Amino acid sequence: MSDLQLLIGQLGHQIRLLLRTPRAMSTGLVLPVLLLFLNSSDGHVPPARLAGCAVLGTTMIAWTTHGIGLVAARESGVMKRYRATPLPAWCYLTAQIVASVIVAMLAGALAVLVGVVFFGAQLQFWQALVMLGVIVLGALACASASTAVTGFVPTVASAFPILGLTFLPVLLLSGTVGEPLKTHWVNVVASYLPVRPTVVSLERTTPAPHDILVLCAWSVGGLLLSLAVFRWEPTRTRQHRPPATAAAHADTRS
Numbered sequence: 001m002s003d004l005q006l007l008i009g010q011l012g013h014q015i016r017l018l019l020r021t022p023r024a025m026s027t028g029l030v031l032p033v034l035l036l037f038l039n040s041s042d043g044h045v046p047p048a049r050l051a052g053c054a055v056l057g058t059t060m061i062a063w064t065t066h067g068i069g070l071v072a073a074r075e076s077g078v079m080k081r082y083r084a085t086p087l088p089a090w091c092y093l094t095a096q097i098v099a100s101v102i103v104a105m106l107a108g109a110l111a112v113l114v115g116v117v118f119f120g121a122q123l124q125f126w127q128a129l130v131m132l133g134v135i136v137l138g139a140l141a142c143a144s145a146s147t148a149v150t151g152f153v154p155t156v157a158s159a160f161p162i163l164g165l166t167f168l169p170v171l172l173l174s175g176t177v178g179e180p181l182k183t184h185w186v187n188v189v190a191s192y193l194p195v196r197p198t199v200v201s202l203e204r205t206t207p208a209p210h211d212i213l214v215l216c217a218w219s220v221g222g223l224l225l226s227l228a229v230f231r232w233e234p235t236r237t238r239q240h241r242p243p244a245t246a247a248a249h250a251d252t253r254s
Helices: 003-019 022-038 047-075 078-083 089-119 125-152 159-174 184-190 196-204 209-229 244-253
Strands: none
Touching: 003 022, 003 047, 003 089, 022 047, 022 089, 047 078, 047 089, 047 125, 047 159, 047 196, 078 089, 089 125, 125 159, 125 196, 125 209, 159 184, 159 196, 196 209
């Protein structure tokens, strides 16, 4: 099989794994739609709230679900076993990232579709295409950054706390689940993070060059950092053994 055939096969496998993950389905697909219905007023949802809910589903899958999945695959030895197969390493990691971006894109598109069907959001065809492209860029930026962060996550148990604590403040500052803070310096910082530019671009349906550059910078920077810090081998825990003298004393007593 060619590398392209291996990549396509691995991509389909990773997409099926994500869709079978209850965490991805609940946080990325169900939660944003539920928030849309809870935040609607008189059958309408403000554009900012629709954009925030769409980005919430997209980034939750591209950041937390993707990152936790990578750590779990590494610590369970799945990555190590893949390295012993003819599948190239770049093929496996590319399929992981692209699969997360595709599922994250579906989550964001679902939230936008619910806004159009149930809450009267008006979108032209070209606006829908632009929004889809913005969702893909935002998902790629988050997935790339999350891939780099997994290099610093030691175990599966610490994956969700680390990924959640690093990403929850970004969500809150970016206005995905509420109004962003009005402080000027906070808005400036948030504009250089991968979530706020995605929300603003979806709300306006005409992304600014600054927002596109920020998302591209996070994508490229995350991938380059991943090349340096990403780990394929499971973390080996240090085993504490009794000193030799204590072990010999125990043998004599027995």
